[in-house]
Amino acid sequence: MATPAATTSSLSLLFTHHHSSTPQRFDRSHLRLPPRAAPRRTRCATEGASASTATKHRRPAEENIREEAARLRGPATTFSAWYEPFPPASDGDPNERYSLDEVVYRSTSGGLLDVRHDMDALARFPGSYWRDLFDSRVGRTTWPYGSGVWSKKEFVLPEIDSDHIVSLFEGNSNLFWAERLGREHLGGMNDLWVKQCGISHTGSFKDLGMTALVSQVNRLRRAPLSRPINGVGCASTGDTSAALSAYCAAAGIPAIVFLPADRISLQQLIQPIANGATVLSLDTDFDGCMRLIREVTAELPIYLANSLNSLRLEGQKTAAIEILQQFNWQVPDWVIIPGGNLGNIYAFYKGFEMCRVLGLVDRVPRLVCAQAANANPLYRYYKSGWTDFQSLVAGTTFASAIQIGDPVSIDRAVVALKATDGIVEEATEEELMDATALADLTGMFACPHTGVALAALFKLRDQGIIGTNDRTVVVSTAHGLKFTQSKIDYHDKNIKDMLCQYANPPISVKPDFGSVMDVLQKKLNGC
Ligand SMILES: Cc1ncc(COP(=O)(O)O)c(C=O)c1O
Numbered sequence: 001m002a003t004p005a006a007t008t009s010s011l012s013l014l015f016t017h018h019h020s021s022t023p024q025r026f027d028r029s030h031l032r033l034p035p036r037a038a039p040r041r042t043r044c045a046t047e048g049a050s051a052s053t054a055t056k057h058r059r060p061a062e063e064n065i066r067e068e069a070a071r072l073r074g075p076a077t078t079f080s081a082w083y084e085p086f087p088p089a090s091d092g093d094p095n096e097r098y099s100l101d102e103v104v105y106r107s108t109s110g111g112l113l114d115v116r117h118d119m120d121a122l123a124r125f126p127g128s129y130w131r132d133l134f135d136s137r138v139g140r141t142t143w144p145y146g147s148g149v150w151s152k153k154e155f156v157l158p159e160i161d162s163d164h165i166v167s168l169f170e171g172n173s174n175l176f177w178a179e180r181l182g183r184e185h186l187g188g189m190n191d192l193w194v195k196q197c198g199i200s201h202t203g204s205f206k207d208l209g210m211t212a213l214v215s216q217v218n219r220l221r222r223a224p225l226s227r228p229i230n231g232v233g234c235a236s237t238g239d240t241s242a243a244l245s246a247y248c249a250a251a252g253i254p255a256i257v258f259l260p261a262d263r264i265s266l267q268q269l270i271q272p273i274a275n276g277a278t279v280l281s282l283d284t285d286f287d288g289c290m291r292l293i294r295e296v297t298a299e300l301p302i303y304l305a306n307s308l309n310s311l312r313l314e315g316q317k318t319a320a321i322e323i324l325q326q327f328n329w330q331v332p333d334w335v336i337i338p339g340g341n342l343g344n345i346y347a348f349y350k351g352f353e354m355c356r357v358l359g360l361v362d363r364v365p366r367l368v369c370a371q372a373a374n375a376n377p378l379y380r381y382y383k384s385g386w387t388d389f390q391s392l393v394a395g396t397t398f399a400s401a402i403q404i405g406d407p408v409s410i411d412r413a414v415v416a417l418k419a420t421d422g423i424v425e426e427a428t429e430e431e432l433m434d435a436t437a438l439a440d441l442t443g444m445f446a447c448p449h450t451g452v453a454l455a456a457l458f459k460l461r462d463q464g465i466i467g468t469n470d471r472t473v474v475v476s477t478a479h480g481l482k483f484t485q486s487k488i489d490y491h492d493k494n495i496k497d498m499l500c501q502y503a504n505p506p507i508s509v510k511p512d513f514g515s516v517m518d519v520l521q522k523k524l525n526g527c
């Protein structure tokens with residue numbers, strides 16, 4: 001079994017308790033709990049109104065689910081969150097903090113910010129309370145808890161009014177047992193799981209962060225705050241832009257996306273176009289787009305939606321909490337995540353660590369960040385023993401959404417990995433494409449980024465670092481249907497210097513019985 005990760009981490013600081021507090025008896029009236037279900041009454045079809053009328057009008061006809069939730073809501077929450085410098089200031093102003101209603105992305109020293117929660121207030125309730133509350137909301141449509149993100153609202157953006165939330169009922173993604181991949185291709189692994197964050201509204205995990213960010217923008221733009229924010233913008237390798245465009249379109253907020261020309265898939269490109277965003281195709285790479293959007297958002301009233309903005313990570317961290325929940329609050333041994341701009345690895349850590357600190361679980365898993373060898377600044381940094389970070393010009397990779405050489409969240413990633421006794425692995429193009437193909441041959445339809453994570457798993461199994469019985473979760477970050485060209489090239493054996501050993505090209509056959517029989521007999525005889 002894997003060694004459980006250290007339980008006291010340097011990051012405990014991130015979850016500051018302002019006073020030492022032991023969980024006390026709790027008063028449920030402080031929380032916005034889901035309305036208690038009315039006692040069920042069996043109704044026979046002949047009783048009163050017809051059965052169809054009785055089931056049709058669940059609330060007054062003129063009321064929508066948002067209004068229904070507002071009517072049923074309890075007293076306001078006492079939880080709060082704010083921005084603080086990341087990592088916590090050692091030589092800066094210890095009191096530096098900002099309201100989430102401020103438009104601020106950087107600390108006064110130019111460093112990153114992080115969303116901090118009032119952990120004292122949350123810790124007034126025992127872990128069992130939070131587990132029960134979150135479990136009670138899964139799979140419901142009660143606004144806004146039908147979303148996997150907002151079902152954990154108190155841990156995400158506790159102060160936002162539910163009326164301001166922009167949600168497409170994201171999250172609650174499938175976590176499935178990859179039985180055959182583990183058994184047949186990973187030396188009899190019997191506890192291998194894939195968290196399908198890409199089976200989602202816009203086909204990637206970015207939806208989780210974008211619902212949080214666009215909701216906050218919606219709050220800022222509307223009365224009483226009425227901030228002059230004219231639009232929301234991002235640089236993107238294709239997934240952030242898709243999520244931003246969809247959530248902005250749902251809220252009626254203008255979206256502006258900066259895309260590196262010819263470096264994202266067609267399926268990703270059409271998403272913001274279809275959602276009505278302003279799409280700028282720039283003749284540079286992602287890092288170049290990122291530099292530009294930072295300059296532009298400093299000049300124009302455009303709110304920055306990249307994960308440099310720590311609001312995003314509050315939504316993304318719920319995927320980690322969901323994994324714990326899906327395992328009935330048992331902690332897996334390993335979680336493997338593909339990394340590019342490196343916000344997500346930190347978001348996962350934050351979700352796990354918050355649950356540990358608040359007593360929902362007693363430890364955190366070991367994290368593995370997997371990078372494409374052609375875009376591997378974190379891997380090189382890790383291999384240097386965290387002594388020498390060099391940004392680089394990322395090379396072309398089939399895992400195009402992580403073709404990033406100067407990751408914004410490098411410092412966040414290092415904290416997450418150090419605190420979880422984490423590992424960084426890399427995958428060559430052949431390794432990631434073979435891993436993707438093998439996963440597909442066992443029933444998945446993985447994106448190349450998931451292939452990077454799977455290739456890292458293959459290596460860590462070969463090295464004996466991940467054991468046969470270790471409960472391991474591979475985070476699948478996007479839907480394979482967004483990256484079909486790479487699969488077409490692979491199965492066509494049309495990739496230079498790649499064997500494409502698992503290619504399964506279609507067989508051209510004459511349309512007559514004899515020819516078809518010949519082919520099938522050869523196939524069935526294993527020739
Ligand atoms: C599909 C996919 N996987 C993984 C990542 C990596 O996430 P992060 O940038 O947070 O490291 C991204 C974006 O960068 C992505 O779009």
Ligand SMILES: N[C@@H](CCOP(=O)(O)O)C(=O)O
Pocket residue numbers: 234235236237238239240241305306307308340341343401402408
């Ligand atoms: N893969 C991302 C890259 C940008 O990441 P972000 O999380 O910082 O917005 C994308 O799809 O654009």
